[in-house]
Amino acid sequence: METAGKEEISVEDEAVDKNVFKDCSKIAFYRYIYRMNFQEWDYWVKVCICVLHICRRQKQQRSRKSIYQALLESVTTGKESTRFQVVNKATKVSLLAEIYGIEGNIFRLKINEETPLKPRYEVPDVLTNKPSTVRLVSGSGDTGSLILADGKGDLKCHITANPFKVDLVSEEEVVMSINSLGQLYFEHLQIPLKQRVTKENEEGASVDTSQENQEDLGLWEEKFGKFVDVKVNGPASVGLDFSLHGFEHLYGIPQHAESHQLKNTGNGDAYRLYNLDVYGYKIHDKMGIYGSVPYLLAHKPGRTLGIFWLNASETLVEVNTEPAAKYTLTQMGPVAAKQKVRSRTDVRWMSESGIIDVFLLTGPMPSDVFKQYSYLTGTQAMPPLFSLGYxxxxxxxxxxxxxxxxxxxxxxxxxxxxxxxxxxxxxxxxxxxxxxxxxxxxxxxxxxxxxxxxxxxxxxxxxxxxxxxxxxxxxxxxxxxxxxxxxxxxxxxxxxxxxxxxxxxxxxxxxxxxxxxxxxxxxxxxxxxxxxxxxxxxxxxxxxxxxxxxxxxxxxxxxxxxxxxxxxxxxxxxxxxxxxxxxxxxxxxxxxxxxxxxxxxxxxxxxxxxxxxxxxxxxxxxxxxxxxxxxxxxxxxxxxxxxxxxxxxxxxxxxxxxxxxxxxxxxxxxxxxxxxxxxxxxxxxxxxxxxxxxxxxxxxxxxxxxxxxxxxxxxAEPVVRPLWTEFPNELETFGVEDEYMLGSALLVHPVTEPKATTVDVFLPGSNEVWYGSKTFAYWEGARTVKIPVALDTGSAMGEFYLDDGHSFQYLHQKQFLHRKFSFCSDVLMNSCADEKGHYPSKHVVEKIFILGLKKQPSAVTTHSPDGKDQPVAFTYCAKTSTLSLEKLSLNIGADWEVHIK
Incomplete structure (x- = not known):
């Protein structure tokens, strides 16, 4: 519902007023987070002059060197994590970094102040349980580096000391780099200016003028309209960059009224995660609306990754994709050699406060990433049956x-x-x-x-x-x-x-x-x-x-x-x-x-x-x-x-x-x-x-x-799925967002244009056969047709789940029925998918339609475990290649087979 109405409370006009909500240029920590690393250039003097141009100027500095260095001599390995210091080379102030290996090919990186003025907020209650950690084995890398590996050794974290960088390596290939652009950012909590002035006056010390500049710039007091947001301990934003090698397609970070595939940001633009009541929200906009899930997925043929940024404060995400260049010229002695350059997407996360707490989900397949994320945050609650109706x-x-x-x-x-x-x-x-x-x-x-x-x-x-x-x-x-x-x-x-x-x-x-x-x-x-x-x-x-x-x-x-x-x-x-x-x-x-x-x-x-x-x-x-x-x-x-x-x-x-x-x-x-x-x-x-x-x-x-x-x-299998999750190696599916899979068996393409009589439906899968749900017409995959379709195949698998529809007895007493259907070599089989379940059911299968049968059978029989065969009356339509079996009475909870001869 609803920030609307014409009663005693009326905010409809306010809610749609563009001045009610902030864009990125009005978010203080976004404007000023780019100031990092400029201490070496008398930054505060410069920023007073150039504050209006800082975003643009800082974005032009993306190739600058990181000001953070990992002190590998400080490395300690405990039962759960490997810890080391990361020091700001300009201020000499240290951060504490921790890397965890988590069951199921997950890495966790935490960065916090080593000695904060007071505790910083760490998000509780989201993780389902304390994740089971995997002891990371450390090994020496090159000079100034450290390698951490899980027990299997196929995933490694390669930590470079100076400048501080972390590479995630899979099968000797770097798939993700952290802080490779040098955008690690961490604002430390500070004593309020008035308290500091009083203390320094008492001690006869000089006041830090940079603090005064921060006050002037609104970092301690952010104004928006008639509201003033006072930050007691000053600005406390955090940020970090991630480079995804070989990836051009990113998804996730709801909620925005935007395309499924994340778009490039730039010119002060970013995806905003900040839960807001936006009546009649604008579409194709990166403004945050009602909910926030700080989690994105990157996908390419052969590999899917996930980044889960566990932070509940206002968060901004920048995305910059650089497509693959076919060739570049690299001078190798006297010979100019042609070298292929991989695509790369850089993602920068920025949050107003809290700590850096990020989980790296390494896949490799979409289904693996879904399971890894659910291991951390839980799966979809089993709904009562009635709630799936209208x-x-x-x-x-x-x-x-x-x-x-x-x-x-x-x-x-x-x-x-x-x-x-x-x-x-x-x-x-x-x-x-x-x-x-x-x-x-x-x-x-x-x-x-x-x-x-x-x-x-x-x-x-x-x-x-x-x-x-x-x-x-x-x-x-x-x-x-x-x-x-x-x-x-x-x-x-x-x-x-x-x-x-x-x-x-x-x-x-x-x-x-x-x-x-x-x-x-x-x-x-x-x-x-x-x-x-x-x-x-x-x-x-x-x-x-x-x-x-x-x-x-x-x-x-x-x-x-x-x-x-x-x-x-x-x-x-x-x-x-x-x-x-x-x-x-x-x-x-x-x-x-x-x-x-x-x-x-x-x-x-x-x-x-x-x-x-x-x-x-x-x-x-x-x-x-x-x-x-x-x-x-x-x-x-x-x-x-x-x-x-x-x-x-x-x-x-x-x-x-x-x-x-x-x-x-x-x-x-x-x-x-x-x-x-x-x-x-x-x-x-x-x-x-x-x-x-x-x-x-x-x-x-x-x-x-x-x-x-x-x-x-x-x-953790999504109920509705973008095509790329079911066809992860087919590039044609990666940008499709007007149709989707409902489970693995139905393709849905809603009509979203007025006066439409046909829609162009892309049918993925060069080895797939697709059938119309009403006409039973069929098409081979890897083509576009103008008829809405549903999915069935010549060799097919499916499942059926049943319980009482409302209670938790499926958990406690295992009162459920889970059956598996398979069709292969002209035999349809109904078998048990989970032996733990026991649920007596009077439900029966009355009709069966088999699509794509190329010729009329001579006979159809049912076969039960007791060895009894029964003939089945059938009709066959050669035009649609459809076999219809009716007047059946096959118990859904019993094993049986249907044989087509």
Missing amino acids: HQCRWNYENEQDVKAVDAGFDEHNIPYDVMWLDIEHTEGKRYFTWDKKRFPNPKRLQELLRSKKRKLVVISDPHIKVDPDYSVYTKAKGQGFFVKNHEGGDFEGVCWPGLSSYLDFTSPKVREWYSGLFAFSAYQGSTDILHIWNDMNEPSVFRGPELTMQKSAIHHGNWEHRELHNIYGFYQQMATAEGLIQRSKGKERPFVLTRSFFAGSQKYGAVWTGDNTAEWSYLKISIPMLLTLSITGISFCGADVGGFIGNPEAELLVRWYQAGAYQPFFRGHATMNTKRREPWLFGERHTQLIREAVKERYTLLPYWYSLFYRAHVA
Whole structure:
């Protein structure tokens, strides 16, 4: 939802005002981080004169030498890491570097102040467990270098002392270099200027004038509009560069309304990771919106790498790709030899505060990188089955009668759906965990109506709590000190939907525990076990704050400033909400929680959507690369509001959005309050029929969806996948973002242009055969066709997963069914994929369609383990090469074979 509205709170005009949000030129640490390494040239005098030109001038200095040197004589090797000092040659101040080898071909590099003025923030709670370390074996390299290798010896870290550089070597090839451009940057915490002046005056010492220059330049006090951000211990930004050798294709670092493949940055441009409430966000823009995952992947034929930058403060990422040059002339004695030059992509990470804590995922295949990242941050939570169906939402369904009418409309028009949603108007004056007594006088009665149709209800719960002494949630939280504080020590107060509000400090374990308890049936009056939760506005959104969010100087649990952990705030609310729903069921039922703000690891707690999109064709089109990027960075359960949240879609656009949404993981129709009603049956019978067919297609494939989510949960396989992950050696797939694989068996190409009758679909795989899902027509791969298609093959594999659809018994009692289907040499086999599972099922296979069969069989029989063969009636269509087997009754949980003769 929603920084919009025409009520007592109205920020719609502000939110779309370009001056509300910063571009890179207004981010102080980005402007000044380039000042590094200029101490040797009387830097501070120069910067006072040339501050407006510093970005451009510093970017021209990329080839300068690093000012950091590793002191290899300081190397110590412990049980977990190898430690050594890295010294700034200009200031003589040391940093402490640590390199870890982690199970599964992962390296971790940490760089921190050796003796900080006070502890610097290190992101907690994201890593699933303490990673199992692999002891690194050190060996001497050339003079002034050190080689660290894992036990296998096929991956090595080559550390060069002067200038400090780390090369990641695989099979004797350097695949990644760290600090090869000399852009390691680390601002040390400092004593405030006034305290320093007082101390130095008392001691008769001279004041450091460079500190005064920093004050003048806004490094200690950053101004933006009417807001002033005071940095108590001065600027504390960090940065580091990574060179990826042979790579031209990078992906990841959501969330941006941008292409799937990362673009080059330059001229003060960078990808921004800073969670913000951006109503009607601009597309094809690198501005940060609702969530941040500081993780990117680089891919080339034969190798995939990942870089996970574990930092929750405002972060900027620069990307610069230099394509391969065919030849360059290198003088070798009297002969000029031709030499091929590899492509390279340089990535520079910069964060406002914290430490450098980066994980290098070495692959080598995309599936390996997915597993390595999930080992660190967790896999996608196994969703309850109902949540994979269609969801109906609006800001707001007016009252109980309105909800009943919409619910009945789906039945009347024969359109399946599983979940009804209620936005903020269902509460009493935007007080969460309450019900408006006039609009929803009997919420349990409404839920029982939905339950009778096996449907669920989702209601909203935001992090802001109305300042109201008569509101029990507020008074209890205030009494226990559970709100975020302002820098003066009082409760932070900002304006959001209820008016003046305080914000729960979800970074505190005690606050999360208390908040989780609010979902208990005894605490949340009117709730039942079919009620699930939607966390919105949790960037956090503060209507009259800087960039519509919380001041960076606000104070959280542990006395940490908000600047340190801004991007992880929403992550903590979703964590607490999911835990609350699990506790509510005494650990028996899986929760469903949707969040707008997210961070690395949010996949462990539920689903994510792309926020306040607009009812325009361009937003439908951009939703595909946005969801692909979320998927490859661990968040499989993602979707975009069907129809567009803002505005009124024309009928054709709405139909096309339903058709696209049916093949996206989270499938919800949603609209803002000032739009026309758009329930699926309000656009004429022809369009109603098309929407009905799209929604029914979703339900037809629900067993497949559920099996894909099981694989995402247990094996970190993305549910929707860009083509390059399934065809990692085919260059033609690397830039494709208008189509994708749904699992490994279906290729999806949504229609995203008006009045389109055909679409050009690229079919990868020179050895693949592709079949139309409705016509059964087939094409060979490595070509483009003008017909939407689905995937099947002459020799095929597939899986089917089944459990009760809602509980955790699949974990505790192994009550699940996991079957494997294989078709080879004219035999279709159903066998057990996991012997640990035991789940009695009455489900049977009634029909089987086999595509691509070149000739009509003479007979078809089923074969069971007891040796009994039964003939099967069949029909064969030579035009489509399709064999149809019907009137079967084959138990899905039993072993059997179908033989074609």
